[in-house]
Amino acid sequence: MLALIQRVSEATVRVDGEVIGRTGPGLLALVGVEPGDGEAQVERMASRLLAYRVFSDADGRMNLSLADTGGGLLLVSQFTLAADTRSGNRPGFSTAAAPAEAERIFDALVAVCGARHPGVETGRFGAHMEVSLVNDGPVTFLLRA
Secondary structure (H helix, E strand, C coil): CEEEEEEEEEEEEEECCEEEEEECCEEEEEEECCCCCCHHHHHHHHHHHHHCCCEECCCCCEEECHHHHCCEEEEEECHHHHCECCCCCCCECCCCCCHHHHHHHHHHHHHHHHHHCCCEEECCCCCCCEEEEEEEEEEEEEEEC
């Protein structure tokens, strides 16, 4: 499981022009599910998303986590993160989990994060989404579970 996280001032996801998920200050996490991902990866990623220290403390150092700040978390499924881009000019997707399995794992991640942290929102799995954000920093990290 992969998550490209961005510290944001705000982020929004739209489907067919309708806002279906949004957050104010917090994290936008684009999530890719790989074959073999399961409960262990869900638990680890949820823990990392909530505890990863990317927010500034009073001294301006990245010492605070989402759990510390109470910021929002917008989770968006993005199978392209799991693409094989090592060669050629076109990505391969055999390194991404099958859609039904990826949706099950992504939904489990949403449930675990939502049970541990208020303010968790999502996009719509498998939909064509328009994601807009204001990256704060910019601060962007790639996490692996």
